[in-house]
Structures are given as structure tokens and as C-alpha cells.
Amino acid sequence: MRIRIRFHKKGKIRFTSHRDVARIWERAFRRAGIAVAYSQGFSPRQKLSFGLALSTGHESEAEFLDVDVVDDRFCDEEAWADDRGVALGAELVESLSAVLPVGIDVVVVAPIVKGDSLQQAVVACTWSMDVDDIDRADAEAWVADVLSRAEIVVERERKGKPVIEDLRPHVHALDVTGTTETGVRLLADLGTQPRALRPSELLTAVDPPLTARTVCRMNQWTSQGADREEPLTAPVSPAPPARMPA
Amino acid sequence: MSSLWSELERVLGEVQKPARYIGCEDGMTVPDHHPDAAAWLLLYPDTYEVGLPNQGLQILYEILNERPDAVAERSYAPWTDLAEVLRREGLPLFSVDTHRPARDFDILAFNLSAELVYTNVLECVDLAGIPIRTAERADDDPLVLVGGHCAYNPEPLADYVDAAVLGDGEEVVGEITEVVAAWKAAGGGPRAELHRRLATVTGVYVPSLYQATFADGRLQGVRPVPEAVEAVDVVEKRTVADLADWPYPKQQLVPVTEVVHDRLNVEVFRGCTRGCRFCQAGMITRPVRERPADQVRTMVSEGLRRTGYDEVALTSLSTADFSGIEQVVAETVADDACGQVSVSLPSLRVDAFTVGIAAEIQKARRTGLTFAPEAGSWRMRQVINKLIREEDLYAAVESAYSQGWRRVKLYFLTGLPTETDEDTLGILNMARRCVEVGRQHIRNPSVTVSVGGFVPKPFTPFQWFGQNTETELRRKVGLLRDELKRDTKGYRGVQLKWHDPRATAIEGLLSRGDRRLGPVVEDVWRAGGVFQEWSEHFNLELWTDALERQGLTLEEMVYRHRTEDEAFAWDHLSAGLHRDFLWQDWRDALEAVGLEDCRWTPCYDCGACTGYGIEHVVASAVPPAGGSQGTGQDLTAGGEVPVMLTSRPDTSRPDTPVPAPVGGA
Numbered sequence A: 001m002r003i004r005i006r007f008h009k010k011g012k013i014r015f016t017s018h019r020d021v022a023r024i025w026e027r028a029f030r031r032a033g034i035a036v037a038y039s040q041g042f043s044p045r046q047k048l049s050f051g052l053a054l055s056t057g058h059e060s061e062a063e064f065l066d067v068d069v070v071d072d073r074f075c076d077e078e079a080w081a082d083d084r085g086v087a088l089g090a091e092l093v094e095s096l097s098a099v100l101p102v103g104i105d106v107v108v109v110a111p112i113v114k115g116d117s118l119q120q121a122v123v124a125c126t127w128s129m130d131v132d133d134i135d136r137a138d139a140e141a142w143v144a145d146v147l148s149r150a151e152i153v154v155e156r157e158r159k160g161k162p163v164i165e166d167l168r169p170h171v172h173a174l175d176v177t178g179t180t181e182t183g184v185r186l187l188a189d190l191g192t193q194p195r196a197l198r199p200s201e202l203l204t205a206v207d208p209p210l211t212a213r214t215v216c217r218m219n220q221w222t223s224q225g226a227d228r229e230e231p232l233t234a235p236v237s238p239a240p241p242a243r244m245p246a
Numbered sequence B: 001m002s003s004l005w006s007e008l009e010r011v012l013g014e015v016q017k018p019a020r021y022i023g024c025e026d027g028m029t030v031p032d033h034h035p036d037a038a039a040w041l042l043l044y045p046d047t048y049e050v051g052l053p054n055q056g057l058q059i060l061y062e063i064l065n066e067r068p069d070a071v072a073e074r075s076y077a078p079w080t081d082l083a084e085v086l087r088r089e090g091l092p093l094f095s096v097d098t099h100r101p102a103r104d105f106d107i108l109a110f111n112l113s114a115e116l117v118y119t120n121v122l123e124c125v126d127l128a129g130i131p132i133r134t135a136e137r138a139d140d141d142p143l144v145l146v147g148g149h150c151a152y153n154p155e156p157l158a159d160y161v162d163a164a165v166l167g168d169g170e171e172v173v174g175e176i177t178e179v180v181a182a183w184k185a186a187g188g189g190p191r192a193e194l195h196r197r198l199a200t201v202t203g204v205y206v207p208s209l210y211q212a213t214f215a216d217g218r219l220q221g222v223r224p225v226p227e228a229v230e231a232v233d234v235v236e237k238r239t240v241a242d243l244a245d246w247p248y249p250k251q252q253l254v255p256v257t258e259v260v261h262d263r264l265n266v267e268v269f270r271g272c273t274r275g276c277r278f279c280q281a282g283m284i285t286r287p288v289r290e291r292p293a294d295q296v297r298t299m300v301s302e303g304l305r306r307t308g309y310d311e312v313a314l315t316s317l318s319t320a321d322f323s324g325i326e327q328v329v330a331e332t333v334a335d336d337a338c339g340q341v342s343v344s345l346p347s348l349r350v351d352a353f354t355v356g357i358a359a360e361i362q363k364a365r366r367t368g369l370t371f372a373p374e375a376g377s378w379r380m381r382q383v384i385n386k387l388i389r390e391e392d393l394y395a396a397v398e399s400a401y402s403q404g405w406r407r408v409k410l411y412f413l414t415g416l417p418t419e420t421d422e423d424t425l426g427i428l429n430m431a432r433r434c435v436e437v438g439r440q441h442i443r444n445p446s447v448t449v450s451v452g453g454f455v456p457k458p459f460t461p462f463q464w465f466g467q468n469t470e471t472e473l474r475r476k477v478g479l480l481r482d483e484l485k486r487d488t489k490g491y492r493g494v495q496l497k498w499h500d501p502r503a504t505a506i507e508g509l510l511s512r513g514d515r516r517l518g519p520v521v522e523d524v525w526r527a528g529g530v531f532q533e534w535s536e537h538f539n540l541e542l543w544t545d546a547l548e549r550q551g552l553t554l555e556e557m558v559y560r561h562r563t564e565d566e567a568f569a570w571d572h573l574s575a576g577l578h579r580d581f582l583w584q585d586w587r588d589a590l591e592a593v594g595l596e597d598c599r600w601t602p603c604y605d606c607g608a609c610t611g612y613g614i615e616h617v618v619a620s621a622v623p624p625a626g627g628s629q630g631t632g633q634d635l636t637a638g639g640e641v642p643v644m645l646t647s648r649p650d651t652s653r654p655d656t657p658v659p660a661p662v663g664g665a
Helices: A011-015 A018-032 A077-081 A085-097 A136-148 A199-205 B005-014 B055-066 B080-089 B115-127 B172-185 B191-199 B280-284 B293-307 B325-334 B355-361 B378-383 B390-402 B421-439 B470-486 B501-511 B515-526 B540-549 B554-559 B579-590
Strands: A002-009 A048-050 A059-068 A104-111 A124-132 A153-158 A161-166 A171-179 A183-191 A212-221 B038-044 B070-076 B107-111 B143-147 B163-165 B210-215 B218-224 B264-267 B311-315 B342-344 B369-374 B407-414 B446-453 B494-498
Touching: A011 A059, A011 B005, A018 A048, A018 A059, A018 A085, A018 B293, A077 A085, A077 A104, A085 A104, A124 A199, A136 A171, A136 A183, A183 A199, A183 A212, A199 A212, B005 B080, B038 B055, B038 B172, B055 B070, B055 B107, B055 B172, B070 B172, B080 B115, B107 B115, B107 B172, B115 B143, B115 B501, B115 B515, B163 B172, B163 B191, B172 B191, B264 B293, B293 B311, B293 B325, B311 B325, B325 B342, B369 B390, B378 B421, B390 B407, B390 B421, B407 B421, B407 B470, B421 B446, B421 B470, B421 B494, B446 B470, B446 B501, B470 B494, B470 B501, B501 B515, B501 B540, B501 B554, B515 B540, B540 B554
Parallel strands: A059 A212, B038 B070, B038 B107, B107 B143, B143 B163, B264 B311, B311 B342, B369 B407, B407 B446, B446 B494
Antiparallel strands: A002 A059, A002 A104, A048 A059, A124 A183, A124 A212, A153 A161, A171 A183, B210 B218
16 A cells, blocks of 8 residues: 655754665664565565655755555555544554654655656645845845746756756746844745756856755645645645745 | 754755764764763764764763763764864864764763774864873863774874773773763862873773883883883783673664664674684684674564664674574574564675575575685685685585575785785686686676785784785786786686775884874874875875884885884783784794684683683584584695795885895794
8 A cells, every 4th residue: 555654854864865864764664663565676675755855954844755555554445544544644653753763753644546656746846945144125136036037047067968957937936935033034936847946056046146044845746826736735734835926 | 051063054064975963863862961970972083984883882882871970972083074164163073962062071082993094083183172192181181092903002193092992892981981980070180190090990001101112213112101100011901701791782873874884783792713813803802702692683683673774784703603693594584573684794704604594694685795715825824824725615605606696705815924926816716716606506696806905913923024015015916907807708707806005005004003103193184184094085195205204114114024022012012812822823824834713622822811811602612514614624734835934026126125034933
């Protein structure tokens, strides 16, 4: 039975890499005694599939993991569907939370039907970015500048070759949502197809380049528009959608 | 709360692999620092990935944190990028557990497991904000201690450490804690007085209480200074008599980021009496102390459950020698509660590796198999007393390939005493035969040959041997490479790797060096020579320049054979081994006379047991089955081969020194 897990990655543990997180999960399933399907072959591995990689150092409230559980306790489709589902979910969350490091917290779990991989399904992410040493007015002007541009052309290296790319279509939304003690907080919806635009790329694409002290992925979206959806909704309401460009 | 975390988290985004510095391991302790407790910072002077798995450090970490009068945290050498950032930001070295400044601890205790990390020790002490030279430290600066195998000759660091601790750490750390805690409780005082108190603890060597004397450019001896009444003439090592009393680590640390040996490690025995003459570990950790098989099983099953690892290594100096190894492996693999577990057995002797073991460990995922024949001919193996026959190797390799392995790794040493080019080339011959054995079972078997230059170590029979020069080692590696090129078809499936002969030269320098090397290590560090065991950072020129400034040469310090009565820099320290036993073993080596394993044969009185009133702790009175080991060995077979200690002076290579004759024969 395929189960999707939504989890947070916050605090010190945010400095681990995407690969590190995958290994933490492999051990967590074994430590929790939850039987998981293994791949065949010379070097069998647990069948885990993660969504879009999160840059090392970024926090997240919206990480996802699909796992093929073969543990009888969690493989009763009817139980998941009826009123036993909540308790089943709670049991799974509890047993995983007990063995995960501080900062990786399971938010919600649910069985899913096998379909598109997370990586294929997600079309955009919402990012919260705290930028220091800039006041609100300058930040508003910077945002307006980005949104007013028809294109934001950058040259970057890909497999050793220079590639010209327009980032502007990937900027679905961008706004200043508040101030912090040392700067401002920006919220951005950035496209992920065919390639995910990283928050740091956006911040350095136009002058003056900005650096974020902390970046947190708030949501991953599988569809666009007013009634857009997440791969698995957190029990709390998601962050309000950022201002759409004019 | 003195945590640097809020400062650190602002800069960790700038450095590679920031997860090295966050701690967060499962099994980590957040200790309660209080004025009555001796605060230890256990440091591994290499990267986190290399240092975290170190079992010695983890054992002491737990033992200390269990004591009411001690707390312990850990730190590892920051990579050069973080070191730069720390200096730029004015931040000190910190613990990974609570990110507490290193200077806030009472003791900085370094694990010295390799010579090339010495400059990193100075780097860490400096980053901690502490004077690197002991004489310049203030009364309230932390103590700088070193332990681990290289602490058996700490003389190159004598002016930089407050004390060196010899042998097993389990008991002695408690005694040091008592001295330091009492010292703190009494309000401290002059550092020299603390040094004297530390010197009263058996196994603790305080270099400031000893003086090295030199004449004609050679060491005459290291003796207590007259006023240091606490300093003994010879500092003896510490040995725990029974491993069963020390089932540590109980909570092996599970890192959140990838490290080397990223698996559960269970030490199945300590010590080794096979008597390989090149092997310092086998000499200084005697006698053999096996952990009871029941305790091994418990540590494995509880450890796997607790950590979530799917691989366990049964560690020791020669794991296949463990009594009942096959049963322990079989039970581990069959334990359903642990899931699919693979067992790795580092340090396998080929004469004790059987189809039975191969069949058991391949049930789960196969890990790599490494064997260490060490030398390419029977004569050479008699010289080094690694008495495994070629048939043993082929049988072991056959066991492996027939059980489905495709890749086998073989470790060899080159630059051994009396080695001829024929011995060196024998390495490839053995590798080729292994591939042939493999072809009978699978397509395209692969054998990786890893060749390291031999470094003579203190407290071994080879401590008198003049190490092969860098040039000579380079020539030998060249021989192997040329031979591979000469017959690429014949050696298909054989890959060759080798250790940098330049690094081997410096390892040799520090291995048997004396106090005159202190300024050399310091110079190299000041010139930016950190992480010298990393090939991208190793810089021979820094070392040769520093040697020249001190008027020292590799020829005198490393490449020269030493005479029977010559003073060693470690003569005032003892691993229990009688010097005359080692000398006799050295003479036997030159005659290619082997020496059987004393665990199953009568005592040779090397001194390790008798001197300390301890004995082997072995569950089985007979050698494990397999190969030629045990009484069936024909130890004299190669005895008639005329052997003389000589290198081959090569007229085409004028820089090859002709070693001085060995005296005292």
C-alpha cells in the first residue's frame, strides 16, 4: 500500500542534504519496525520516493515522501477508508515521530493511489524568504521591478555548457508579506516545470541581488489557480496565496 | 547558556557539507555542565565523516557521560572553509553537541589514529583560542591530551600537549576525571602542579616533566627532570582485562549525514597475537581479549533495532579469528527482528575465511570483501610473520566468488624489510591467480590491488628498520604499473591502486620522530598545511622545507637503519613488550623465521601479559577451522632462502641511499 507522508524540516536538521534525509527515513522505517517494500536485485533498497529536492540549508513545511508499506497493520484499505482511518494515521505518525530526529516532524499521512511521481505532479512551490538589511519600501520596489519585467534572462552553466534561460515565466507570484527585526519577509510562488526555479536564483537574478537569511518551502502545488491543490494537505490551513502578478 | 549556535547558523550556509557541524545524532547527549564536573571535549582531528564512527571516541563519550563527576561533548576538525569563516567572524572551535566554545571545557582530548593529523591538532587548539605550546598556556586554559595508537610515540607533539595517555581508555579517563574534578573543586592553581598530579595516574605521560637529551645530532634519551618526583622512568600502558566489563558503546551514535563506516560496529575482540611484525596495532594491544559471544549477539541485535542500520561490522584486528564467528554471523543474519541485515567483517585473514562464513554473510546484501595478504611471496610473508599460504588466499577467494561476490580487494605492503623486486612483482602474480580462480565461477571477476608503502612503527620488531625512500617506493610502484602495462591482457580484471609515497615518507618521519619534530609540525601548520592526510591538501614541500629549517633530513630521521642499542624516542614509554623480545623477533624476521600465534601455543614472554598480570581471554582453546592456520603450518619452509637486510643500491639512481648495516647481530 502506497502511503504519502508530509513532513517538516526545520531547525539544525535543515543543514542536512536531500540524500541525508532519504537515509534518515530509511533508518526510521526500520527503527519503527514498519515493514516497507524493497527493490529487487543485487543491492535491495527500500522503495521510497521523495518529491523535489530541497536545497541544503532551506527549511520546509511541505516535504513529501511516498512509501510502499507492506506492514499488515497499515495495509487494510477498508480501514483507511472508514472511521478507523484517523486512528491508523495517528498510529503511523506516532511511531515515526518517535524515531525521527528533532526538526523532522510528520504532519499528516494518507494512503494514495499509485500515479504520477511527486516530482512529475508538482508544478509550483510557495517559498517564504527572510531577507536582511533591506527596508520595506526598497523591498516593495524590488518586487515591483521583478513583476514588471517581460523577461528575466540569465545565463547559467548546465553540464558544462552555457544556457540562456528566461526565469520570468517561473515567477508565478511574488510579494512582501511583512517585516522582520532585521529586514523583510518575501513570499514567492515559483514554477517547477520543466525545471524548478530556486529561490536563490530569483533573488540574484535582478539588481540589487538579495540574499536570504532563511528560506522555507511553505507549499508544493500540483495544480494552478484559485482552487489549486497540494499533494497532501496539512491539517492546518495552508499559507495564503501570494499576490498574483497583474 | 553558552551556545554559539545562533552565530553559527548564519555562516553554515557558506560552507560545504554543513551537516558536519550540527550534531543531532541519535544517541547524542546534551550534558548538564556544572562546576564540580570535569568537562571533556573529545576531539577527532579529522573531518566529521572520518571521525564520527571512531569507536574509541564514542566509548569514552558514553563512559564519561555516565559519571556524575564528568561531562563529555565532541568536536571534529572543521574543514578549511569553515576554519576560514570562524577566523573571519572571530568565532572559536565548538562542540557539535551543544555548540559550546571549546575553551569552556577543562580538557581537550584528541584521538591520534594517524600521523598526518598532527597539524590538525595544532589547528584545532588554535581555533579553540588556546596557545598551541604547552609552556605558553595559562593556568586556566584547558588541558590538551592525546590518546590512541599514535600516542605511543607522542614526542613530535611533546611541546604541544599537556599529557599523552597510553593504551585502553576505559578506566584511565575516570582517574583523570578525578584528578581534574578535585583540582577544580580546590579552585585550581599553577598548571605545573596539575601536570604533576596527572603524572601520578598510571598510563599518563606528561612530557613537560621529561627532558630529551641529544648528542651528535642523535637522541640520547628522554628522562624525567630531576625535580619531577612524580614522573616515573617508564610510563606503562593501560589495559582493560576483560572486554565483557565494557559493553560500549551502548548507544552508538547514528549521524544524520553520511560518514565512513556508516553502520553498526560491534567490537568482538581487542588485541591480536598473530604477531605480524609490521603491525603496530597487533603489538601494542596485546593480549587478546574476546567479548563473550552472548554479549556480541546482544549488542548486535539491540544495536540494529535501536539504530535502524541494516549493516553491522564485527570489528577487531582479525575478525575471522573470533571463536564461534560462524555462529554469531549466522544468528545475526537469521534474526528476523533485524530485517535484511548484511554483516561485514573488516580485517579478514584469508586462512580463516571459509565457505561457511562466505555463505552466511552473503544472505543479505553483499558488502565488499577485502583480504590482506600483505606481501607477494611466501618468503616475504615469513619475514613479516603473516603466515598465510597462497593456497589459503586462493581458497578464500574461491569461497567468495563461488558465493556470488564479483569484486575482491587485496591489500599489500611494499617497502618491507629484505623485499626484492621478485617479492614486489609477486603481488601481481597473486592478483592474476585470484582473477583466474574467479573466472571458474563468474564472468569478469575483478580484483583490486591496493599497495601501501610500509612505515616502521614504534613497539614493533621493525622499529629498527630504515624505511624505503620515497624514490625507492616510487620505483616499486612503477615496477607494478609497468608489469600491468606489459601484459594488459594477462592481467585483465586486475586494478592497481597505491598510496602516495610522499605521504608515506612523512608518516614515517612522524611515526618514529622525536621532539625535534615539534617545530617542524608547527611550521607546516603555520604555512597552512592542515588536512595532510587528504591528497588534495598534502604538500611534501612544506615538510621538507620545515625539516631543512631545523637542520633535519629524511635520510637521518626516516631512511636510516637503527642500531640495537640506539635510543628511541619512546623508550620511556611501554606497551609491555620487552625490547629484547622485539629485537629477537627482528633478527628472526631477517632470517625469515616465523613465529606461531601464542594464543594457541606456549608463551614467548613478549611481556604484554606477564608484565601486567593479565591473560588472553579466548573462548576457544583451539584455532578456528580453515586454511593452514594452527599447528599445521610449516614455518621453516622458506628458512633456507638466504636473506640479508639490504636494499639494492641502483647505480642509475644515485639518490637511493645505501642503508647502514644493522648492528648487534
